Amino acid sequence: MKSDTKKDFPIFKAQSRDDAPFTFLDSAAVSQMPQMVIDAVTEFYSVYKANVHSGIYPIGVRAVEAYEEARHSVATFLGATNNEVVFTSGTTASLNMLARMLETQISAGDEIMVSAMEHHSNFIPWQELAKRQDAVFTVLPLEADGTLSLETVRHAVTPRTKIISVTHVSHAMGAINNVREICRIAHEADAICVVDGAQSVPHMLINVRDIDCDFLAFSGQKILGPTGTGVLYGKEKHLQKLDPVTFGGGMIRDVDSVASTWIDTPHKFEAGTPHVAGVIGLGKAISYIEHTGREKLMAHEKHLANMARHALGAMSGVRLYGPEKETAGIVSFTMDGVHAHDVAEILSRDNIAVRAGHHCALPLMKHFGILGTVRASFYLYNTEEDIEQLIQGIRKTRDIFHA
Amino acid sequence: MEDELYKEYILQTYRNPRNKYAIIDPDVIGKESNTLCGDEITIYAHVHNGVVTTMSFTGDGCAISQAASSLLTEYAKGKQLKEIQNMTHKDIEQLLGISLSMVRARCALLPIHALRHAKKVAHNNTYVGN
Numbered sequence: 001m002k003s004d005t006k007k008d009f010p011i012f013k014a015q016s017r018d019d020a021p022f023t024f025l026d027s028a029a030v031s032q033m034p035q036m037v038i039d040a041v042t043e044f045y046s047v048y049k050a051n052v053h054s055g056i057y058p059i060g061v062r063a064v065e066a067y068e069e070a071r072h073s074v075a076t077f078l079g080a081t082n083n084e085v086v087f088t089s090g091t092t093a094s095l096n097m098l099a100r101m102l103e104t105q106i107s108a109g110d111e112i113m114v115s116a117m118e119h120h121s122n123f124i125p126w127q128e129l130a131k132r133q134d135a136v137f138t139v140l141p142l143e144a145d146g147t148l149s150l151e152t153v154r155h156a157v158t159p160r161t162k163i164i165s166v167t168h169v170s171h172a173m174g175a176i177n178n179v180r181e182i183c184r185i186a187h188e189a190d191a192i193c194v195v196d197g198a199q200s201v202p203h204m205l206i207n208v209r210d211i212d213c214d215f216l217a218f219s220g221q222k223i224l225g226p227t228g229t230g231v232l233y234g235k236e237k238h239l240q241k242l243d244p245v246t247f248g249g250g251m252i253r254d255v256d257s258v259a260s261t262w263i264d265t266p267h268k269f270e271a272g273t274p275h276v277a278g279v280i281g282l283g284k285a286i287s288y289i290e291h292t293g294r295e296k297l298m299a300h301e302k303h304l305a306n307m308a309r310h311a312l313g314a315m316s317g318v319r320l321y322g323p324e325k326e327t328a329g330i331v332s333f334t335m336d337g338v339h340a341h342d343v344a345e346i347l348s349r350d351n352i353a354v355r356a357g358h359h360c361a362l363p364l365m366k367h368f369g370i371l372g373t374v375r376a377s378f379y380l381y382n383t384e385e386d387i388e389q390l391i392q393g394i395r396k397t398r399d400i401f402h403a
Numbered sequence: 404m405e406d407e408l409y410k411e412y413i414l415q416t417y418r419n420p421r422n423k424y425a426i427i428d429p430d431v432i433g434k435e436s437n438t439l440c441g442d443e444i445t446i447y448a449h450v451h452n453g454v455v456t457t458m459s460f461t462g463d464g465c466a467i468s469q470a471a472s473s474l475l476t477e478y479a480k481g482k483q484l485k486e487i488q489n490m491t492h493k494d495i496e497q498l499l500g501i502s503l504s505m506v507r508a509r510c511a512l513l514p515i516h517a518l519r520h521a522k523k524v525a526h527n528n529t530y531v532g533n
Binding site for chain 2: 337338339340341342345346357371372400401402
């Protein structure tokens with residue numbers, strides 16, 4: 001990783017203080033945007049803002065071209081085709097939409113499975129779907145270290161299993177799931193496999209053909225893109241057959257008083273005016289990452305995570321959560337005698353941004369028997385100095401609390 | 404130098420909170436959680452003619468919510484329940500003696516929100532014992 005990556009991201013200069021640099025360790029919640037992404041968004045608004053549905057005039061044509069170019073970038077990035085990439089407002093929207101789209105395929109007594117490490121957004125939509133269809137909602141239990149064992153998945157699957165939806169990387173503690181194998185297990189039972197890629201797509205080399213997932217969701221704001229953008233990938237054979245759940249402009253083939261028909265995928269799933277500027281920004285963000293190289297990015301984050309785990313693990317009173325090996329760039333910990341909120345508060349005094357709390361993963365917190373953790377998450381702009389700042393901040397917290 | 408938020412008495416109160424127990428036969432009981440962190444506080448009170456005679460709380464939380472709950476349950480004794488339920492961001496800052504950001508005010512106001520949603524407990528006066 002080049003040492004001055006932070007220079008590409010104007011927020012670091014904007015938030016830097018004379019006495020403390022801006023130590024941003026919350027990329028698992030939202031990542032920062034490089035100037036080239038901000039410029040692409042601004043250019044759309046200041047030079048060619050137009051709807052993607054109405055363009056005969058030049059800027060309308062330019063808007064639709066830029067929007068579809070972003071779709072192509074995403075498709076290439078995932079190893080998919082353009083028709084398999086649906087733009088949404090984020091992972092939450094993608095998964096909620098998908099749970100509605102799959103509703104007609106679920107009957108009473110069918111089984112829907114998620115794991116206990118899911119973000120609430122990959123938990124509740126399925127739980128609600130099961131409730132609506134009188135299906136069985138199964139939560140796959142975790143091992144002591146928070147990982148999901150393939151044996152657990154194999155044992156849980158039955159001929160009635162219709163959907164297995166799991167996260168690729170745990171947002172709360174960094175565990176990586178073998179989604180390729182989980183998809184294989186699902187397919188052996190003729191079940192659909194859904195992957196929550198919110199924490200993996202921005203950080204790992206991913207190919208949807210290799211994973212062989214039926215659907216995959218991720219968010220733009222976690223991959224150096226604007227907020228309010230996201231993607232639902234689906235195998236074309238599924239997207240061709242499925243009906244949209246949102247109806248309106250830009251997705252219609254014919255409308256009459258009896259019934260209406262829709263155009264083809266992916267546009268039938270994008271009713272209404274999409275977040276054009278955001279999607280264009282997302283396309284640029286992907287170019288930025290491609291330019292950096294995902295292997296390099298993965299190695300860099302792994303190095304930072306190892307360094308943080310090692311340094312934190314050596315401190316008395318600090319407890320680390322999640323597996324020790326094979327984790328993503330996310331480190332989750334608690335401090336004896338100090339609530340996670342108070343840790344984050346004291347770190348924030350020194351311009352260090354971490355996340356504290358249950359991370360929208362209450363089933364996982366219950367698994368560990370804790371209320372919440374402090375989470376530091378890394379991205380390509382983080383440095384070893386950031387980890388040193390974090391460690392110093394933790395020492396300071398300990399001093400204030402006499403913990 | 405003392406921290407502006409984590410003053411020594413706030414930390415003392417956090418470590419050794421007063422009135423941290425469940426009242427078995429409360430007149431009112433309320434529960435509230437902070438959606439940000441999931442901390443949950445249950446608050447109990449004996450109330451006579453609208454006046455709080457005893458107030459207590461249970462639940463784990465950060466230094467601010469724990470200290471606020473402890474100080475509030477002390478402060479409430481002899482006051483109108485309504486008055487306590489209507490306490491504002493400013494009031495709780497005064498009680499704690501610190502200033503709070505919008506985010507941290509949610510922690511401090513947790514016991515007050517719990518009281519606002521509190522339910523009256525209907526007692527039948529016949530105790531059959533354990």
